[in-house]
Structures are given as C-alpha cells and as structure tokens.
Amino acid sequence: MDGIRFTLNGREVVYDGSAADRLLDVLRDIYRCTSVKCGCKEGECGACSVLMDGVLYNSCCVAMGAVEGASVVTMEGFRETERFHVLEKAFGEVSAVQCGFCIPGMVLAAEALLSRNPHPTEDDIREGLSGNLCRCTGYNAIVNAVSIAAKEGDGLW
Ligand code: FES
Ligand code: FES
Structure with a gap:
C-alpha cells in the first residue's frame, strides 16, 4: 500500500x-x-x-x-473563509466563548448546519449542535451566535 x-x-x-x-x-x-x-x-x-x-x-x-x-x-x-469570519464576529458579539475548548467543534458544527440549512430555526440550531458539548456557556449564547451568523451571513451559505 x-x-x-x-x-x-x-x-x-x-x-x-x-x-x-x-x-x-x-x-x-x-x-x-x-x-x-x-x-x-x-x-x-x-x-x-x-x-x-x-x-x-x-x-x-x-x-x-x-x-x-x-x-x-x-x-x-476553515478560518480562511468568509463564513468563518461571520461566525467569529457573531460569537464575539454575544460572548459565546468562555474557555474555548469546544469552540472549534461548535463552529464546524455550525458550518455543517448552515451549509445544509441556511435559515435555521432555534430548534434546528439546537439539533445541529446537539453532538457538541460545552461545559461553560450553557449553550444559549452559542445558539444566539449561530442565529446571528445565519442572518448576517445571509447568502454565504
Ligand atoms: S473526542 Fe471525539 S467525540 Fe469526544
Ligand atoms: S466554552 Fe468551555 S467548553 Fe465550551
């Protein structure tokens, strides 16, 4: 081989x-x-x-x-893409990052979600991120960040 x-x-x-x-x-x-x-x-x-x-x-x-x-x-x-910068800005806007350990996985999960569903509901976002655990944030800020990114990045996904 x-x-x-x-x-x-x-x-x-x-x-x-x-x-x-x-x-x-x-x-x-x-x-x-x-x-x-x-x-x-x-x-x-x-x-x-x-x-x-x-x-x-x-x-x-x-x-x-x-x-x-x-x-x-x-x-x-992924960090070289425009979509990453939209997500990065949205995560920053709502302080969705604490220790940061889960964040690379969360952001890639958001990318996968938005690529197949560019206009997700809150339930869609929670479902899309359900395989990614965060020990710090309680998830709400992360869900908000993805929702904001979907709106601000409309047309990129
Ligand atoms: S390290 Fe792979 S799912 Fe936890
Ligand atoms: S920000 Fe610490 S595990 Fe998610």
Missing part, C-alpha cells in the same frame, strides 16, 4: 501510517492541527469535530482507512 491520500484543508497529503489509526490522532500528532481537540475519544463530546466532504464527523471515531480520497477540513482551514 502506498499510503492514504486525502486532502487536508485544501492541500493533498499522503499518510503512511496504519489504516486503523484514528483521524483525531493523525490530525493532531502528524499534521499539527491542534484546533481538533481530544475530549472523550468515544464519540460523545464533539470536541474532535471535523468536516469530511462537508459532513460533520467526530474524528476520534474515524479510522484513517475511511479517509482515503476525502476532503478533510479543520479550523486551521
């Missing part, structure tokens, strides 16, 4: 390790994408969220063998 080829934040890469390795570990340890956080390693917290071909995944539950040919986006790549 000549490695696992995939796109990471727009750049083609080849991973030479085992197909059984976790995407989470590979992103953090090999490619230094440290925005991808390790919370539980059991698919429960969403801190390790990434986009794979535009779909939100818990990278702790993805084996590298499943990544072949995929386009993986982490916060290191």
Whole structure:
C-alpha cells in the first residue's frame, strides 16, 4: 500500500501510517492541527469535530482507512473563509466563548448546519449542535451566535 491520500484543508497529503489509526490522532500528532481537540475519544463530546466532504464527523471515531480520497477540513482551514469570519464576529458579539475548548467543534458544527440549512430555526440550531458539548456557556449564547451568523451571513451559505 502506498499510503492514504486525502486532502487536508485544501492541500493533498499522503499518510503512511496504519489504516486503523484514528483521524483525531493523525490530525493532531502528524499534521499539527491542534484546533481538533481530544475530549472523550468515544464519540460523545464533539470536541474532535471535523468536516469530511462537508459532513460533520467526530474524528476520534474515524479510522484513517475511511479517509482515503476525502476532503478533510479543520479550523486551521476553515478560518480562511468568509463564513468563518461571520461566525467569529457573531460569537464575539454575544460572548459565546468562555474557555474555548469546544469552540472549534461548535463552529464546524455550525458550518455543517448552515451549509445544509441556511435559515435555521432555534430548534434546528439546537439539533445541529446537539453532538457538541460545552461545559461553560450553557449553550444559549452559542445558539444566539449561530442565529446571528445565519442572518448576517445571509447568502454565504
Ligand atoms: S473526542 Fe471525539 S467525540 Fe469526544
Ligand atoms: S466554552 Fe468551555 S467548553 Fe465550551
């Protein structure tokens, strides 16, 4: 086998390790994408969220063998987009960030939600973020931030 080829934040890469390795570990340890956080390693917290071909995944539950040919986006790549800046501004406006540990995953969950539903209701937002846990904020500010971003970024998603 000549490695696992995939796109990471727009750049083609080849991973030479085992197909059984976790995407989470590979992103953090090999490619230094440290925005991808390790919370539980059991698919429960969403801190390790990434986009794979535009779909939100818990990278702790993805084996590298499943990544072949995929386009993986982490916060290191997403932060270069205009949509990120809309979300960043909205999160700042309503003070939706406390310790920040959950925020990369939350923002990617918001991106996944708004990409498939650009005009979400509050219930849609809560559902879209339901796989991402936050120990600090009580969620309301984050939900408000995503709602504001959907309005202020109308047309970007
Ligand atoms: S570290 Fe992957 S879901 Fe918690
Ligand atoms: S801001 Fe601390 S876990 Fe969400």
